[in-house]
Amino acid sequence: PTINYILKDGTIRSVEAQVGSSVMENAIRGNVRGIDAECGGSCSCATCHVYVEEAFFDRLPPPDDMENELLDGVASERLPSSRLSCQLSVTAALDGLTVRVPETQS
Numbered sequence: 719p720t721i722n723y724i725l726k727d728g729t730i731r732s733v734e735a736q737v738g739s740s741v742m743e744n745a746i747r748g749n750v751r752g753i754d755a756e757c758g759g760s761c762s763c764a765t766c767h768v769y770v771e772e773a774f775f776d777r778l779p780p781p782d783d784m785e786n787e788l789l790d791g792v793a794s795e796r797l798p799s800s801r802l803s804c805q806l807s808v809t810a811a812l813d814g815l816t817v818r819v820p821e822t823q824s
């Protein structure tokens with residue numbers, strides 16, 4: 719499945735992702751700037767914040783309590799579409815998933 723990342727300058731970067739990997743891991747692998755992921759995916763840093771494009775938001779399982787709590791502490795504004803990308807697992811159904819990188823992660 720392809721994941722699209724909208725960078726801060728508006729350009730789109732597409733990464734070919736493996737099923738079962740996280741949206742954060744693919745950002746790191748694809749050198750997507752603006753996703754820091756300081757904790758390496760253990761859901762404790764909130765620096766992998768992304769905004770999920772509306773068309774895909776409802777296809778994602780909702781955040782668990784821990785993600786939800788961390789989302790309250792993200793550096794950029796928390797929007798209804800905010801998610802932590804390390805908690806988003808790539809599935810075949812998510813082909814074309816598009817996420818926007820926030821203004822800042824810290």
Ligand code: FES
Binds near residue numbers: 758761762764804
């Ligand atoms: Fe740290 Fe996602 S990488 S919370």
